[in-house]
Amino acid sequence: MEDFESLLRSSAEAHGHLCPGQVIGVRMAMLGCALIGLDDPRSPAQIKKLIVYVEMDRCAADAVAHVTGAKLGRRSLKFMDYGIMAATFVHLENGLAFRVVSKEEARDLAAVYAPEVAGKAAQQLEAYRRMPDEVLFQLQEVTVPISALDLPGPTRRKTACTRCGQIVRDGKEVETDQGPLCIPCARGAYFIALRDVTVREALSAAPSRSGATAGRP
Numbered sequence: 104m105e106d107f108e109s110l111l112r113s114s115a116e117a118h119g120h121l122c123p124g125q126v127i128g129v130r131m132a133m134l135g136c137a138l139i140g141l142d143d144p145r146s147p148a149q150i151k152k153l154i155v156y157v158e159m160d161r162c163a164a165d166a167v168a169h170v171t172g173a174k175l176g177r178r179s180l181k182f183m184d185y186g187i188m189a190a191t192f193v194h195l196e197n198g199l200a201f202r203v204v205s206k207e208e209a210r211d212l213a214a215v216y217a218p219e220v221a222g223k224a225a226q227q228l229e230a231y232r233r234m235p236d237e238v239l240f241q242l243q244e245v246t247v248p249i250s251a252l253d254l255p256g257p258t259r260r261k262t263a264c265t266r267c268g269q270i271v272r273d274g275k276e277v278e279t280d281q282g283p284l285c286i287p288c289a290r291g292a293y294f295i296a297l298r299d300v301t302v303r304e305a306l307s308a309a310p311s312r313s314g315a316t317a318g319r320p
């Protein structure tokens with residue numbers, strides 16, 4: 104594994120800025136990988152051995168993904184929308200798994216670890232570099248039951264929704280009295296459908312580069 108400073112640099116570059124979350128995320132990932140015995144998680148030899156669960160969609164999540172090489176599209180990165188600054192690192196072969204939780208108290212200790220640094224974010228950034236792991240993180244050894252349908256690899260199952268006909272992959276359909284349904288049909292969706300449109304129709308009504316909206320009431 105690269106050293107902390109070069110990982111922090113490349114992580115900040117990929118994320119778009121250097122922030123306290125990058126420091127937390129890089130350290131979280133380095134610790135998590137070390138705990139399960141992966142010293143170079145992005146290498147071809149190790150990349151398929153790791154699954155990472157992130158529990159927040161904040162700055163640190165990008166750093167965790169960057170350092171570990173875990174990716175949504177490879178199914179090695181799982182997003183659990185808990186709003187908790189934590190990530191779990193699972194070794195698929197030896198079964199080891201650790202949940203690393205960022206301690207809230209560390210925030211209040213920034214002034215203790217970097218008293219000479221002015222500005223809250225800058226002080227946190229520097230303090231989080233200096234704090235020992237035990238001050239920064241709380242650890243849990245855990246076991247993560249992972250369904251075969253959630254593992255990396257080819258699509259294991261495709262099912263058509265009985266109501267709308269949509270193909271649902273990897274067992275994400277919901278079994279009901281009416282047969283298997285896609286999640287939007289079974290439970291409602293995050294979007295509200297207004298109407299079906301053709302690509303041509305939608306593009307001709309799309310906002311122009313000047314920002315004006317054409318063809319809409």
Ligand SMILES: [Zn+2]
Pocket residue numbers: 118120121122124125162163
């Ligand atoms: Zn950030």
Ligand SMILES: [Zn+2]
Pocket residue numbers: 264265266267268269284285286287288289
């Ligand atoms: Zn459906």
